Amino acid sequence: GESVGLHLPTLSVQEGDNSIINCAYSNSASDYFIWYKQESGKGPQFIIDIRSNMDKRQGQRVTVLLNKTVKHLSLQIAATQPGDSAVYFCAENIRGSQGNLIFGKGTKLSVKP
Amino acid sequence: NAGVTQTPKFRVLKTGQSMTLLCAQDMNHEYMYWYRQDPGMGLRLIHYSVGEGTTAKGEVPDGYNVSRLKKQNFLLGLESAAPSQTSVYFCASSYVVAGETQYFGPGTRLLVL
Numbered sequence: 608g609e610s611v612g613l614h615l616p617t618l619s620v621q622e623g624d625n626s627i628i629n630c631a632y633s634n635s636a637s638d639y640f641i642w643y644k645q646e647s648g649k650g651p652q653f654i655i656d657i658r659s660n661m662d663k664r665q666g667q668r669v670t671v672l673l674n675k676t677v678k679h680l681s682l683q684i685a686a687t688q689p690g691d692s693a694v695y696f697c698a699e700n701i702r703g704s705q706g707n708l709i710f711g712k713g714t715k716l717s718v719k720p
Numbered sequence: 721n722a723g724v725t726q727t728p729k730f731r732v733l734k735t736g737q738s739m740t741l742l743c744a745q746d747m748n749h750e751y752m753y754w755y756r757q758d759p760g761m762g763l764r765l766i767h768y769s770v771g772e773g774t775t776a777k778g779e780v781p782d783g784y785n786v787s788r789l790k791k792q793n794f795l796l797g798l799e800s801a802a803p804s805q806t807s808v809y810f811c812a813s814s815y816v817v818a819g820e821t822q823y824f825g826p827g828t829r830l831l832v833l
Contacts, residue, residue, distance in 0.1 A: 615760070639820075641821055641822075643824075648827075649826060649827070650724075650810055650824035650825050650826045650827050651763070651810070651812075651824045652824070653821050653823065656821055696762065696763075698822075707753075707765055707768065707778065708822060710762045710763040711762060712760065712761065712762040713762060
C-alpha cells in the first residue's frame with residue numbers, strides 16, 4: 608500500500624466480495640504491526656494488530672497475515688460492505704524505538720454496491 | 721470515555737499568526753503524539769511525549785512547539801504560521817511505549833493563507 612506522488616493506490620471491489628489490502632514494511636526489526644481505517648474527515652481508527660511472533664490473526668470479518676520473510680503484511684476483509692469504504696494503512700513499530708509508529712501511505716478501498 | 725479529543729476542529733490563519741492546538745485524552749495514557757497528514761504523504765510525526773513534563777522531536781518538528789504540563793493534555797503550538805503548515809493535524813495517545821496501539825483524535829484542519 609505505498610502511494611506514488613499525490614495519488615493513493617485504489618482497490619475497487621463489489622459489495623459482498625472479499626478484499627485484500629497489502630503493505631510492504633521496511634524494517635526487519637519491526638515487531639508490532641497495526642492496521643488502521645480512516646474514513647473521510649475522520650481520524651484513523653484501529654482495526655487489528657499483530658505481533659511478529661505470529662503470522663496470522665483474525666478479528667470480526669478481518670484477518671491480518673504477516674510474512675516476515677518478505678516483509679509483507681496484508682489485511683483481508685470478508686464480505687466487504689459499503690461501510691468499509693475508506694483509506695486503510697498499516698503501521699509498524701521498530702523494536703527498541705520509543706514506540707514511534709511508522710505509517711504507510713495508505714490504500715483507498717472503494718466498495719461498489 | 722471520550723477517548724482523544726481535539727480543539728479546534730477547523731481554523732484559518734494568516735501567515736505569521738500564532739495558535740495552539742489542544743489535545744486531551746481520558747484514558748490515562750502515558751504517551752501522546754502529534755502528527756500532520758498531507759495528501760500522498762501519510763502521517764508524519766511532529767513531536768511526542770513519553771510522560772507528563774517531557775517532550776521529544778519527531779520526524780518534522782520545525783516550526784512547532786509542544787508542551788505536556790498535565791498527563792491528559794498535549795498542546796501543539798505554531799509560533800509563526802506558514803502556508804506550508806496547512807495540513808490536517810492529528811493527536812494520538814497510547815498506554816505504554818513499545819508495541820501498543822495508538823488511539824487517534826478526530827483531527828484539526830488548519831489552513832494558513
